[in-house]
Amino acid sequence: xxxxxxxxxxxxxxxxxxxxxxxxxxxxxxxxxxxxxxxxxxxxxxxxxxxxxxxxxxxxxxxxxxxxxxxxxxxxxxxxxxxxxxxxxxxxxxxxxxxxxxxxxxxxxxxxxxxxxxxxxxxxxxxxxxxxxxxxxxxxxxxxxxxxxxxxxxxxxxxxxxxxxxxxxxxxxxxxxxxxxxxxxxxxxxxxxxxxxxxxxxxxxxxxxxxxxxxxxxxxxxxxxxxxxxxxxxxxxxxxxxxxxxxxxxxxxxxxxxxxxxxxxxxxxx
Amino acid sequence: xxxxxxxxxxxxxxxxxxxxxxxxxxxxxxxxxxxxxxxxxxxxxxxxxxxxxxxxxxxxxxxxxxxxxxxxxxxxxxxxxxxxxxxxxxxxxxxxxxxxxxxxxxxxxxxxxxxxxxxxxxxxxxxxxxxxxxxxxxxxxxxxxxxxxxxxxxxxxxxxxxxxxxxxxxxxxxxxxxxxxxxxxxxxxxxxxxxxxxxxxxxxxxxxxxxxxxxxxxxxxxxxxxxxxxxxxxxxxxxxxxxxxxxxxxxxxxxxxxxxxxxxxxxxxxx
Numbered sequence: 001x002x003x004x005x006x007x008x009x010x011x012x013x014x015x016x017x018x019x020x021x022x023x024x025x026x027x028x029x030x031x032x033x034x035x036x037x038x039x040x041x042x043x044x045x046x047x048x049x050x051x052x053x054x055x056x057x058x059x060x061x062x063x064x065x066x067x068x069x070x071x072x073x074x075x076x077x078x079x080x081x082x083x084x085x086x087x088x089x090x091x092x093x094x095x096x097x098x099x100x101x102x103x104x105x106x107x108x109x110x111x112x113x114x115x116x117x118x119x120x121x122x123x124x125x126x127x128x129x130x131x132x133x134x135x136x137x138x139x140x141x142x143x144x145x146x147x148x149x150x151x152x153x154x155x156x157x158x159x160x161x162x163x164x165x166x167x168x169x170x171x172x173x174x175x176x177x178x179x180x181x182x183x184x185x186x187x188x189x190x191x192x193x194x195x196x197x198x199x200x201x202x203x204x205x206x207x208x209x210x211x212x213x214x215x216x217x218x219x220x221x222x223x224x225x226x227x228x229x230x231x232x233x234x235x236x237x238x239x240x241x242x243x244x245x246x247x248x249x250x251x252x253x254x255x256x257x258x259x260x261x262x263x264x265x266x267x268x269x270x
Numbered sequence: 271x272x273x274x275x276x277x278x279x280x281x282x283x284x285x286x287x288x289x290x291x292x293x294x295x296x297x298x299x300x301x302x303x304x305x306x307x308x309x310x311x312x313x314x315x316x317x318x319x320x321x322x323x324x325x326x327x328x329x330x331x332x333x334x335x336x337x338x339x340x341x342x343x344x345x346x347x348x349x350x351x352x353x354x355x356x357x358x359x360x361x362x363x364x365x366x367x368x369x370x371x372x373x374x375x376x377x378x379x380x381x382x383x384x385x386x387x388x389x390x391x392x393x394x395x396x397x398x399x400x401x402x403x404x405x406x407x408x409x410x411x412x413x414x415x416x417x418x419x420x421x422x423x424x425x426x427x428x429x430x431x432x433x434x435x436x437x438x439x440x441x442x443x444x445x446x447x448x449x450x451x452x453x454x455x456x457x458x459x460x461x462x463x464x465x466x467x468x469x470x471x472x473x474x475x476x477x478x479x480x481x482x483x484x485x486x487x488x489x490x491x492x493x494x495x496x497x498x499x500x501x502x503x504x505x506x507x508x509x510x511x512x513x514x515x516x517x518x519x520x521x522x523x524x525x526x527x528x529x530x531x532x533x534x535x536x537x538x539x540x541x
Contacts, residue, residue, distance in 0.1 A: 062435050089435040100303065100428055101485045110425045114437035119418050146483045162432070172435075 012039040021070035045217030052224040054206040088163030092174035098148040111162035173205035283394035287500035293409040295496035298475030310471035312361035316342035316368035322375035339452035392463035392515025462515035480533030
């Protein structure tokens with residue numbers, strides 16, 4: 001995946017751009033002065049500790065949370081004025097009730113509701129598109145089953161199918177590996193890369209697992225209220241860069257431990 | 271059976287019940303899925319303030335009840351949307367405010383012939399032809415509106431955040447549904463009463479939820495439960511000389527408990 005990484009800064013369209021974004025809940029600032037760009041075809045990973053504002057940042061990008069200050073643009077427009085089809089979203093925790101009376105196919109079809117338009121039901125062609133999407137994720141056999149009877153990993157794949165079925169230009173994933181095992185994770189990221197190569201979509205994903213992000217992202221942002229780095233993943237975790245950001249008093253160890261060290265420094269900041 | 275239909279008030283009650291059943295059933299489908307049961311209670315009680323104002327001003331209590339209920343339903347939704355207070359808190363405030371206003375209005379009114387008890391617990395004797403027309407028109411509006419926006423309402427009920435990202439106008443749909451809920455409450459007051467109407471906004475959907483796992487079958491079962499409870503309740507109340515609103519609600523509850531038991535057996539120990 002890495003060798004396909006885009007050279008950031010070349011003549012790629014900017015899909016999402018945040019300019020000096022500030023967000024607070026009551027008196028606590030969740031995000032401070034965030035500058036971020038996500039380019040066409042880029043997989044942008046955002047890491048950081050719990051409570052560091054990762055999910056909030058995604059919600060700002062999606063227009064679900066309005067920043068106190070600063071501007072957000074999706075495809076050059078305000079996020080809440082974009083119509084919806086261009087963005088697919090996989091929330092961290094689905095708010096969906098497990099016993100909600102819908103089938104797997106119904107859930108994927110929901111991804112096409114915005115295109116179907118008001119006062120209409122999804123027709124045969126919508127169902128075909130949804131079934132094709134289910135075949136892609138090997139869930140076609142489950143199409144008629146109740147969504148609630150699926151395992152967590154299967155539900156997540158169906159949610160991804162719903163996010164992708166309208167062929168969005170940008171896919172936003174909040175902790176996509178939560179609740180799925182390692183094998184399912186690998187499959188999931190392979191699927192993601194496939195869609196990226198096929199549709200040229202950008203992906204913004206958030207994870208507390210730095211290993212996952214460095215393995216699959218083209219560029220990485222490290223977020224703990226403020227955005228600490230934005231660049232290529234390898235560069236991000238080189239000792240000299242880490243030193244620049246966090247000072248000399250920092251031990252860089254292997255993958256996951258580096259993540260721990262990074263978190264520790266974040267806490268020291270607070 | 272035939273002799274009942276010779277009585278005009280029973281004919282009117284049956285017609286009202288048959289028209290209201292699908293409306294309440296479809297609304298209860300969403301009330302149950304969105305966990306809005308207590309909103310139904312709050313909106314229904316707020317109608318009391320409206321009824322009292324109507325009788326104070328000498329205008330149609332249905333009209334003023336509509337105003338109160340629609341305003342309160344949207345007020346609850348608006349406050350819930352702002353995020354700082356829970357919907358629950360908003361209901362608690364509006365509920366009490368509207369009831370308190372109702373008490374004041376009744377105190378100010380020098381009319382003592384207002385059938386308060388009838389408004390609170392239902393009075394099928396009071397269902398006029400005018401009421402039947404109101405039920406037909408407003409009930410029809412509710413059903414058509416839900417039919418037209420069904421897929422959007424379903425998506426929002428399933429996952430409102432993802433629905434919003436997918437371009438569904440979530441805020442509009444929430445207020446829209448609240449307004450439909452308020453309309454359904456007001457047109458049902460005469461048959462089951464302010465205090466009991468919220469149960470018919472919950473029980474049909476809740477019953478169907480126990481025994482089905484597809485939304486279409488859930489709606490069908492919900493309508494069947496609603497019809498059975500209303501028609502059965504009216505019949506029982508006539509022959510046993512019981513209060514009809516209360517009988518309908520008790521019958522609906524019995525159907526719910528049967529479905530709950532059946533559902534437990536069918537789903538096994540899974541839940």
